[in-house]
Amino acid sequence: MWDTHPAQFWLRGERPERIVGFDERLGLWNVHGHPEVVEALGDHERFSSEVLRLFPVQPDPSSTDGNLIQMDPPAHRELRRLVSGAFTPKVVADLEPRIARLTHELLDRVDGGFDLVEDLAYPLPVIVIAELLGVPSGDRDLFRGWVDAMFENDDQFSLTDAEQQGEALRDSAEQLAPMLDYLRGHAAERRVKPREDLLTALVRAEVDGARLSDAEVVNFASVLLVAGHITTTMLLGNTVLCLDAHPDQLRAVREDRALLPGAVEESLRYLTPFASVARATKVATALGGVEIPADRMVLLWPGAANRDERRFADPHAFDVRRDPNPHLAFGRGVHFCLGAPLARLEGRVALDILLDRFPHLRADPDRRPVFMPSPNMVGVRSLHLTTDGER
Secondary structure (H helix, E strand, C coil): CCCCCCHHHHHHHHCCCEEEEEEEEHCEEEEHHHHHHHHHCCCCCCCCCCCCCHHHHHHHHHHHHCCHHHHHCCHHHHHHHHHHHHHHHHHHCCCCHHHHHHHHHHHHCCCCCCCHHHHCCHHHHHHHHHHEEEEEEHHHHHHHHHHHCCCCCCCCCCCCCHHHHHHHHHHHHHHHHHHHHHHHHHHHHHCCCCCCCCHHHHHCCECCCCCCHHHHHHHHHHHEEEEEEEHHHHHHHHHHHHHHHHHHHHHHHHCCHHHHHHHHHHHHHHCCCCCCCEEEECCCCEEEEECCCCCCCECCHHHHCCCCCCCCCCCCCCCCCCCCCCCCCCCCCCCCCCCCHHHHHHHHHHHHHHHHHHHCEEEEECCEEEEEECCEEEEEEEEEEEECCCC
């Protein structure tokens, strides 16, 4: 039932030809094994997040200022520290009543069948992160248009085609411009009229005695806005899809809600939202018994690593009781997802309410799920559900 891209071979139960191997067509290295991905994610001295330096066409340097995803320590550590307080266990736990209230409000609007993504999985996390940032949650239709444009490309990334890469960078800059302008306007307003929100914290923050530049504030805020909801949107859609495809597991979760956290974790492993992450080798290094030269792009594939039979028993089975479940959906090391506790909470609360309110919830058999087109992501962009009757 999975509508998958050829890059996601593991969703068809296939093994990689090579755990670590060079793709001559694309000009980069692929890493598919669990211990190998863990090793690379945990070693920023050898595997740098500053990958744009390897692009055949260089982007505008200001486009990466303040972008946590493209930074290594110590700069990454200093910037991450600025907002880490907004995602502590206590702060996140205190959001549970708000998340539950929002879930009920959103589900109150549905009548009969509905699209899980459109009606719940997208608006819920985007409202929560917008409120934390301090931008109007009512602008979520704007956010969705910008984010959809960012991830609508179904081309495989390539370092060997400079023309294609240049075109992709120009398209990306054009798509991002409205969102960055929007955030720039809100940041400018916070400099004059501060509030109790993350944007105000960013415009007031200092690193090494200096305030963040406008570019750093805007790029940092854009990462929080996008990453703060897209993973949860995919997590919710994928978990419902997995449970629907495995009725015995759905029945177990309905009967014992203590299994819900395990269902969320297993869906993150089974259908990993961000299937790949990029790194650049700083030095010549060995990984998985293979020598990788310095200054090479390396695509780490957590989606494949999460099906590695060396780490997971029966890796192609969906098992909400899987324990332990050391999946890599949220990364490892210094770039471990800052919002992971919030995503997990939103997933658990929303799914619990969903199961309570709809005892006969199932995927609409007449409307196939639609997946995001990017080869580097696994998530439904549309999942129609019906609430009446049994299978």
